[in-house]
Amino acid sequence: MEKKLKQSCDATKAASAITARTAELETELATLQHDSISDMRATEEMMAEAAKLRKLLPEMESKSSDMEEWVKEKLSLQEILKKSKGREKSLELFVARLKEEAGVAENVVRGLNQKVDTENSGVNENRVIVGMGIG
Template identity: 70%
Template sequence: MSAAEETMTEAAELKMLLSEMESKNSDMEEWVKQKLSLQEELKTSEEREKSLELFVAQLKEKAGVAKNVIRELNQKVDTVNGGVNGNGVIARDGKGVKGLNIQWPMVVVGSTVVVAAAVICVFYKKRR
């Protein structure tokens, strides 16, 4: 009986060791899965970073082009302003170009009168 008891005790110990090894293996598998998941996330974030860097570079390039267009338009305004003033003196402040003094209420009234006259002419010609 003692040999049978020893064998049963060893079998129980082996079962316990086996269950511990299975749990350790599952813990190890879980750790490996987490590690692989983190590596995938890192790869994805690196790809996003590269695409964002490319996007920022494109935006900087477009901003440079826009600055050049603005500079050219300001030069054209300066040319027109110099021709309007006749003296070629251009003054700038923080808001834009000084010297091109347009009286907007007069422009609105004048354009309204022109449109009204055109409408009256069209109606008058249709009645004849």
């Protein structure tokens, strides 16, 4: 009987250990289920966010392409502006030379006018009509 009692005691201990382990496993299972549900929600949220971003992608690509075109156009316009400024400087120098040449020409014309006036005054003293070529 002692043997049976010991076997019964051992069986009770084993059953208690199994019951305790079952409780631990059930707790662990509940935790894993909770974590799994949380992970699934997070995955769903991430998938929804990814879907939104995928919808925005063509618009962003288009804007990026537009910006690339604007940058190319800006660089082209900057190059044109640079050339234009170079031409402007050349034209300013040309205008300055023309003004200088015009000044020289005006001085020559003044000198010639003075000579004509001098000649005319000499002719007038001899009583020649200047404007009509009679004399």
